[in-house]
Amino acid sequence: MEKLTDTMKAKTTITTGFNKVMQLKSKTMQFKRRNNIFNVFFRTISALAFLSLTIEPTLAQQDFSQVEIIPHQLTDNIYYLEGQGGNIGVSIGEDGVFMIDDQFAPLSEKILDTLEDLSDQPVRFVINTHQHPDHIGGNQNMGREGAVIVAHENVRTALAAGFTNGDLAQALTADQRIGLPIVTFTDSVDFHLNGDDIHVFYNGSGHTNGDSFVFFRQSNIIHTGDVFRTVAYPRVDVGAGGTFHGIVASYEKLLEISDANTRFLPGHGVVSTQADVLSQLQMFKTIANRVQNAIDDGMSLEQVLAAGLTAEYDARWGDPQGMLTAVFNELIIR
Ligand SMILES: [Zn+2]
Numbered sequence: 001m002e003k004l005t006d007t008m009k010a011k012t013t014i015t016t017g018f019n020k021v022m023q024l025k026s027k028t029m030q031f032k033r034r035n036n037i038f039n040v041f042f043r044t045i046s047a048l049a050f051l052s053l054t055i056e057p058t059l060a061q062q063d064f065s066q067v068e069i070i071p072h073q074l075t076d077n078i079y080y081l082e083g084q085g086g087n088i089g090v091s092i093g094e095d096g097v098f099m100i101d102d103q104f105a106p107l108s109e110k111i112l113d114t115l116e117d118l119s120d121q122p123v124r125f126v127i128n129t130h131q132h133p134d135h136i137g138g139n140q141n142m143g144r145e146g147a148v149i150v151a152h153e154n155v156r157t158a159l160a161a162g163f164t165n166g167d168l169a170q171a172l173t174a175d176q177r178i179g180l181p182i183v184t185f186t187d188s189v190d191f192h193l194n195g196d197d198i199h200v201f202y203n204g205s206g207h208t209n210g211d212s213f214v215f216f217r218q219s220n221i222i223h224t225g226d227v228f229r230t231v232a233y234p235r236v237d238v239g240a241g242g243t244f245h246g247i248v249a250s251y252e253k254l255l256e257i258s259d260a261n262t263r264f265l266p267g268h269g270v271v272s273t274q275a276d277v278l279s280q281l282q283m284f285k286t287i288a289n290r291v292q293n294a295i296d297d298g299m300s301l302e303q304v305l306a307a308g309l310t311a312e313y314d315a316r317w318g319d320p321q322g323m324l325t326a327v328f329n330e331l332i333i334r
Pocket of ligand 1: 130
C-alpha cells in the first residue's frame with residue numbers, strides 16, 4: 001500500500017510537470033474556471049454553515065492549501081482520488097467522467113486538474129453518496145462545470161434545507177440550485193457508461209438517511225460512501241436520520257451482492273475485501289449483543305459506556321462512545 005502510494009506520488013510529480021506546459025495552452029479556460037470557482041466559494045461556505053457540521057470538522061477550521069489530490073488506479077478506467085474528505089470514485093472513458101462525491105469546495109480546482117490529467121472528457125455525472133460536507137462540498141463548482149448531480153432524494157432535501165435554514169418552502173437562487181442534485185431517486189438508478197453497468201442504490205437509513213452505494217458491476221467495485229469505512233467505528237449521524245441497525249443491514253446487503261473478488265472503496269480508508277466487510281459485521285453483532293445484555297441487566301447508558309464492552313476492538317477502531325450511544329438508544333426502545 002505504502003509502495004503504491006509512493007508510485008502514485010511520483011506519477012503525480014511527473015504529470016505536474018506536464019501540467020505546467022498544458023497550463024499555458026489552457027490558460028484562458030483555467031482562468032474562466034478559477035473565476036467561477038471563487039465566485040461560488042463564499043456562497044458555498046455560507047450555505048454549508050447551515051448543514052449539520054457537528055460530526056465533521058468545519059470548513060473554517062481547515063487549511064486546504066497543502067492538500068494534495070492523489071489518484072489511485074483500480075482498473076483501466078476506474079480510479080479513486082484521495083485528498084481531504086471522502087474518497088472520490090472516478091470512472092473515465094469515451095463516455096465521459098463519472099464521479100462519486102466531490103470533497104470540499106476549495107479543493108475543486110485541484111480535483112478538476114487531476115481529472116484533466118486522467119481524461120480529456122468533461123465531468124458528466126456526480127453522485128452524492130450522502131449529505132455530509134466532506135462529500136458534497138464541491139457540488140456547486142461541479143454543477144458550474146456542467147455536471148449533472150445525482151443523489152437519493154433525502155440528500156437533496158437535506159442540502160436544500162441547508163440553504164434555507166430548514167424552510168423547504170423558501171425558493172432557492174440559481175446559485176444554490178446548481179449545487180443540488182437535479183436528478184433524485186428513491187430506490188436505485190443505473191448508468192451505462194465507459195463499459196460498465198453502474199448500479200446506484202439505496203438500502204435504507206444507515207450512516208444518514210440518504211446513503212447511496214455505487215456498484216460497478218463489470219469491474220466488481222462498490223463505492224460504499226461512509227456506511228462502510230476502515231478508519232473508525234461506524235458513525236451513526238442520528239441527526240441526519242442514521243441508524244446502527246441500518247448500517248448492519250447494509251453490510252448484509254453488501255455481502256449478499258458481492259463475491260470474494262469484489263473490491264470495496266470506502267468513504268474513508270483503504271480499498272477492502274468481502275472478508276473485511278464480514279469481519280466488521282461480526283464485530284457489530286458482537287457489540288450489539290453485549291449492549292443488549294447490558295440493557296437486560298438494567299444498565300444505564302452511562303454504565304454501558306463505562307463497561308469496556310468493546311475493549312478488545314478499541315486499539316484498532318478508536319473511541320466507541322458515539323457508536324455505543326447509538327446502539328444503546330436503538331436497542332432500549334425495542
Ligand atoms: Zn459522512
